[in-house]
Amino acid sequence: MLLLLVSVSSVFVGSSADVSYENLCYGRSLNFPFDYAPPVFHGMLFFTPSNGGPRKLMMNNAEAKDPRLKVNYGSVRLTDLTERDEGTFSISLDGDRLYSIVKLTIADCATQINRHYGDMYESNIPRKAQFLEFTPLGNLDTSEVLWNRSYPQTNKGGRVQVKRNMWEIYNLNQADNGYYNFRGSDNTLLSRIQLLIQEHYRHFDAKVKKLLYIKYPVDYAWTWLAFTPEGKTVNEILMDGQDVESGRLLRPGRFNGRIELLQNGLEINPVESTDSGTFSFRDQHGNLVFTVKVEVMSEFIPASVYVPIIAVIIIVVIVCCCYVRYRLRDTNPSASYSAAPPTSAFSNQSTEPTATSLGPTVYSPVNIHMSSPKPEAAVQGDQGEPSAPSVGSDWLSSGPEPKFDVKGLTFPSAGPLSSESTFSDVYTSDKLNFL
Template sequence: MTHTHPHTHTHTHALTELDCNTKGNYFADMLLLLYVTTVSCVLFGGSSAEFFEKRMCYGRTLRLPFSFTPPLFNGQLYFTPKKGGSRKLVMDKDEAKDPRLRISIGSVELTDLTERDEGTFSVSVGDAMPYDVIKLEIVECAYKMYRNYGKSYSYTVPRQTEFVEFTPLHREDLPRVLWNRTDPQANKGSRWQMKGSIWEIKSVNQADSGYYNFRKKDNTLLSRKRLTVKENNRHYYTNMNERLLIQNPTFVATWTVTFTPAGEVENNTLMEAGNLVTDDRRIQIMPKGIEINPVNITDSGTFEFRDQQGHLAQIVIVEVEDEPPPSVLHPYVYIAIIGGIIFAVVVCCCCVKKCCCKNSSSKRHESAPETAAAPAVYYHAPKAATKRRHLMGNGMPLFPTGQLRLERGERGAMTCRKHRRSELNPRPLHQGLSLFIWACALEG
């Protein structure tokens, strides 16, 4: 029979309890070691692979990689501006230091990005030196609109728009609210109006150039527009000693006009606040603009019209020629002139021929009784001899003693008959010679 000492049981139980505690501490240490190893690999071992370069539109949201979100990441997040400035703390473990930073399990987001967020984000754990993980570039994605000075601009806003924010060009740090749904009458009577769902700006000028942000109640950007206002432009070509009227912009205002001669830099003020300030008597203020009469070659240059706030409303370029250019007709004009002359000649010839035929017909009717008493004599000689006999007789013209007349004989035959001068109206020889010779030749 074996006996066991009571102290032996007590010692064995103590050893068993010690082993269990040791085993539990071992697993806890292993988990801690695994966590530290994972974080160390993410932050230090994989630093080169965890560097990101991102380009984001204005107003969008930057989401950090999962490796830098709680509970896995338990360090600090810093930001260094691109345009210079000190590094600042953005997130400490799971605590946000920027009001736009939203932190949740497995997610870290920086909302409503602006130009001020362009720079580098870095992280660190404990007392380790921070190292860069994200390089952020802000890209302007606004829809661009252009208007001329004095025109109107309108835009249909999104439904959820609660306020309209304006930021002037090149002055990103000066945003201001132009309209708020909670106080829609605040800008009543101004050039900025919200009519239903239409945002309208009347008579725009360069001060209206900038960015218009349409945001929700929680400041989320719904839409972004960029408006650029440009001056109006005119160009005049004129000659010396002529009258020139330079028109004002197409709306009523009090203008200040300056003139810069061509090839020079310094300008001269011609009109200030609507009043003429130049001693040049050729220049006068007219209801629709400025008149220069007469124009000189020195009037070539640039005229600028500005309103009382100094906004550029219109640029006018004037070019003066020394002498008027020679008038050059188009080739088609010459063709038309020549064609007209030819047509006129043809018409005149036809009229002359028609008149001659009418005169011959009337003469034939007047001599009809006498012809009946003395029958016409027909010549039946050969054609060649007939032609010669009709044209010439013994080397002498036949017309001094009589004239030939073309008559119609039997069966419509045409004959050339010699008549006494008393039978015909007296006619100068040179006027009828060609016509009768042609007629007798045809008959032969």
């Protein structure tokens, strides 16, 4: 009855399995769900790599088929994960139909260390470390043991030196690029670094028809020199295996008659416009020691350089002119009004007759620029009369408003707005008796 229950449970679990996505660091372990461990699961566990490799049987009937797979009562664990473990894990109950349960990706969690050609690197050795393993960057399937605590005699003569709890590696070059893993006695990963070695680099600006001197590191022996013109990928080999101190080039090529190897550097005289590019110096093993980028400056400044300069000058001139004009107007505000003729409040009066309710038609004269306000002291008997409107000009406020009598036409002294006034001044002149 128990076996039947286990079998039914297995079928149910396998048919309703959900895919789990896992992203783990290199060297860690993958723990499978409890449902796929004995005594619940007794089927087959497969692995299909993501790189397109063949499918592999990992476990069958609770028996591990891979030495890194640890099968225990209630747990299944895959240890020491590497890049080769990226892919899909699936189960099968009958050996035919597969159900995906885990999709695994491996993350590179190593500490990255950058050094230059010829440098040294040193670090502490973990307390529980048993050996140091090196995996070249270009060949992850190959590993080499550089140090083993149990066999110290094998640590002599190599480039890796161990002193007490420190390890050192000298004269680094690109062959040392890779991963350095310290592992325990059970192969457990304790620490991991990625070492990257870069060449020395310099940049030079050169001028046409001038001398260019390139000083290179004399501490590092190099026997191979090549030039890559700017914009191209094909190297032009200038020296291959020749003695640097001899000053001879294998194939000077475009630099024929203009290039010379000195004890501490490389001299080009005179420089030509086609000399822009990259010089590469390598040692006898092909490791890149030194890279020099040369950029030849043109002898003549192109016309495109002058365009923005001229534009800036024009803008500055316009701004200065506008500023000067603004300052002149700000210091002499009346200048903009000096040419305008004076105007009067009465210059726009119409000559058309105006009808009033006090009597006959009154004609208003045109362009008479005179007005006389009421005297400050009113004539006796006129205390109750309202004052006539006044204008602020002093020369118009010296006397009473004049009155003209022309053949019965009377100009009242009251303004248009004082129609109820009965007081008037009469001025009679023989000069106006023309009717």
